[in-house]
Amino acid sequence: MKIIDVKEQAVPIKSDISNAFIDFSKMTASVVAVVTDVVRDGKRVVGYGFNSNGRYAPSGLLHERFIPRLLEAASDEVVDETGENLDPYKIWDILMTGEKPGGHGERSVAVGTIDMAVWDAVAKIEEKPLYQLLADRYRGGKADDSVFVYAAGGYYKPGKGYDALQDEMKQYMETGYSVVKMKIGGASLEEDLRRIEAVLEVVPNGQSLAVDANGRFDLDTALRYAQALEPYQLFWYEEAGDPLDFELQNELGKHYAPPMATGENLFSMQDARNLIRYGGMRPEKDYLQFDCALSYGLVEYRRILQMLEEHGWSPRNCIPHGGHQMSLNIAAGLGLGGNESYPGVFEPFGGFADNQPVENGRVSLPDVPGIGFEAKSNLYQLLKTVAQ
CATH class of the missing domain: 3.30.390.10 (Enolase-like, N-terminal domain)
Known part of the structure; x- marks a missing residue:
């Protein structure tokens, strides 16, 4: 061939x-x-x-x-x-x-x-579906039947007020998600807290909400947010500072007890290893978000998983960034903790197979050879044009 x-x-x-x-x-x-x-x-x-x-x-x-x-x-x-x-x-x-x-x-x-x-x-x-191929090669043939997914949204948008933010999050919950995520750091601390409290009015509790600062904060700001966020007991506090500022991440972990998440902007096994060595991330509670599509692919991602195992981390602590079907297959095939999801955002790349709804915060994968792009009609229509 x-x-x-x-x-x-x-x-x-x-x-x-x-x-x-x-x-x-x-x-x-x-x-x-x-x-x-x-x-x-x-x-x-x-x-x-x-x-x-x-x-x-x-x-x-x-x-x-x-x-x-x-x-x-x-x-x-x-x-x-x-x-x-x-x-x-x-x-x-x-x-x-x-x-x-x-x-x-x-x-x-x-x-x-x-x-x-x-x-x-x-x-x-x-x-074979990719998830089954991965399970057969690297996990004794056992693939997860479904994968935990959370709805990443809550973006800043001109004219988007509290009501619109609440409606967005309610819609995610109504369509089967158990955890939603929103952006912070694009407004003042006081305004972000008002936005967070608006969302908490329409989700079950703090464990149903994660927040993401996209690396915006210096250490002082990250700590001020940490102090304000801790009483909410959120699902996680994500990427407070620059992704390569491991000292900031380490110091933040000394002051913020609930779960943290980071890693989506680390693009190699070596950078991921430096986060584990020096970033103060806690394997008993924190989450790692390395995205294979941005970090040299699945070949490198398997090296990252091996490194994590050597440092006492479980693959269940990995919930990749990106909201795409490749990471969903990896999660099911290699036993990760979940995958990001972008309902209605970044289409046609975000989202999963057309006939696989999210139920109780989890989604199943189609029995389709490969990654399963053919089961997502709007994405497949685009992909086909590239091969012509």
Whole structure:
């Protein structure tokens, strides 16, 4: 077998929402199609991938470095020992040929996007859902029947008052979510507390609400928020400071007893390891949000999971950022603690299969070969255009 072609297209997200740092009005994403010569059910197998929201399309890196390296590789350099399927680990090594250690930046997004497409193709060639393929290879065949998901919303938006915020959160709860998340840090502490209290009026209790500062705070502000937030006993307090400020995170943990979460903007095993070594994160209560689509893909994510195990962390403490089907498959197949979800936001990339509703805060996965993009109609319509 061989890879015939790799195609990429940058597509706009176009959203008028914002968090504490950025708005998404000009945000883009890369969509990649890895075209193989394998045929299943009369159709050529194509693997699809895309990068998560929050990082722009890495089109230049893909076309200048990573796609050419993959297409220039000999067929025997990209296949597994059977010669009948792709080997994601060999492909990862090919993509990273000539890349120096460190400086992960946007290249981790480019590699993660291709990696997603490769795993989609691998599972399709084996005619298995990716979650089952992962469970068979790495977890004794046992995949979780469903995955905990929370609704990430509560963004800042022009003209969005307390009533609109409450209506948004009520809608999430009514559609099956048990935990919702809202943004903080884009307003004053006093205003954010009023917004939080408005949401707490329409959800069961503090354990039904998480808050996310998107790395906005310096240490003093992070601690002031911590003092104000602690009485609410929230589900978690997320990314208070810069993602690489491990000293800030460590100090925050000394003053804030309820759960914290961070990690979505750490894009390598080495950075994740530094968070565990120096960030004061607590394996008995805190959550890690590494997103494979932004951090060199599933190949690197498995290295992160191995590192976490060596440091006494359970995969159940991992609830990835991104709200996409790739992380949902990883969660079910490798036994993570859950996955983010973006109901109605960042479409068509956010959300899951069309016929898999959220029930009691959990969602099941379709029995579809690959990642399951074909079961999400609006996303699949977009993906198909890239392979043409």
